Amino acid sequence: MFSRKTREICIEKLFLLFASTSIVILLLIAAFLFKEGLPIIEVVSPLRFLFGKSWYPTYEPPEFGILPLITGSLVVTLGAVLIAIPLGVATAIYLSEVAHPRVREVLKPAVELLAGVPSVVYGFFGLVIVAPWIQDLFELPTGLTALTASIMLGIMASPTVISISEDALSSVPLSYREASLALGTTRWHTAIRVTVPAALSGICTACILGMARAIEETMTVLMVAGGAAVIPRTFLQPVRPMTANIIAEMGEAVHGSDHYHALFAIGVVLFFVTLAINLVADFISHRFKETGSGTL
């Protein structure tokens, strides 16, 4: 009916449409976020908003200072990263370099299953099992602390770190390993000195995406971080990360009020944090790109 060329063009345009849909949706979400978040500038200055130390959104007069929330997010994420990266990278090295193929066949799906567990389940586990344990271990007044949240987030972020690092390690050509082994090195030496450096850009990307996974997690931190809006001095204090604050208050905030705009403004802050993380990931994966055939 149509000529081959017309059909070709039609199909090309169709795919272009599909591809641009996701970008358009992303832009619309960003535009909505800014439209709802920016009006808070009329009430508090951006500096007072970002560095204010008290968050009392429902009082008269309200106080919208999100420094405790930002530091809460950062502390919890830092802890999660400290757990997820060593755990994740070591597991990935084991899976790709050491494990017997049969062991790998069991372990890899198990790790991926871990990524599929709903976050509310992790939250419940943290609330009922981990929090009382932390409370007894450190003899704290409460077990709902930044550390509890970090442990849960570390477990949740590790599948991301593991799968991406493992992909990076397996895409290192066999010839690298063979060359190294042929020079008489041990398998350990080969893994640490040859394979891991060759896959470094992929591993860094994995770590940063794991970090993004931790900072954006909402339900679990709402349940186990305690929810106290103070700037934490130690890991053993309750904190109130930005995501938990948004979800806890959005349902009750009066639509169109200053509080409502302030919550969206926190969303804008989170948006920039995630954007920064992604840019850094992108930069690292280009900067340390292996120029041989071992590129991920």
Add this chain to the structure above:
Amino acid sequence: MLRSKFQLLVDSVSMFFLITIGIFFFPVRATAESLTIRGSTTVLPIAQKAAERYMNLHPAANISISGGGSGTGIKALLDGSVDIANTSRPMKAKEVKIAQKRGITPWEYIIAKDGIAVIVHPKNPVSALTKAQLKRIYTGRIKNWAELGGFNKEIVVVSRETTSGTFECFNKIVLKKAKVTPRALLQAANATLVQTVSQTKGAIGYVGIGYLDRRVKALKIEGVYPTVETLADGTYPISRPLFMYTNGKPKGLAARFIDFILGPEGQRIVREEGFIPIK
């Protein structure tokens, strides 16, 4: 083998479509007798029980209920996505203004009264506090149970989210609008607050008395223990009305359901759930 797998795929895809179509069309068919309710987690147990009874008596009625909080309920009512909003606080001026702008006339019913019980861990020796002591605990001036004649443990202040209806009532009656210490653990729902207090020895919290159970101990406030009787005669000091809001005077199923809750059967449910009937 391949064939049967293909068959399975076709079957599951067609099942998926049938279910999707079902979900889209079912409510449309049932609108004549369906009712959606949303709002306060405090009112939730009353509304749920009442809906179960009502649907047993009238099988044609289809009532769906969800929680989410007072503000969520009112927002949904203003968006026109629910028929009834449950709240544990009166509508705020700002919300009334939005309603007027959208041509919605909020219609208010008081369906029950609720007491707020102050709870501690069952092993806590303290069993009575005054409102003044409570205020000093929640503002962070009293930090250890020893100052109140209890054991030597740090007080873990647990509060509801500052946006909740329960907090608003507690804030008005006990705190007199003073600021809760920022060290307070904030809980999003009554049930999780009870869970937290039950596993924290030094904790103090507050919940609607419908949520009291054996895992926690309720305190006497100003010498009065919270019971249905002390709340009904007004001697227990921390109480508030519970509301249902509709858009304009309710009609049809919404009107009949609210009549049912305000009637003898509904008020019996209110009492069974640990709240105070209004009649």
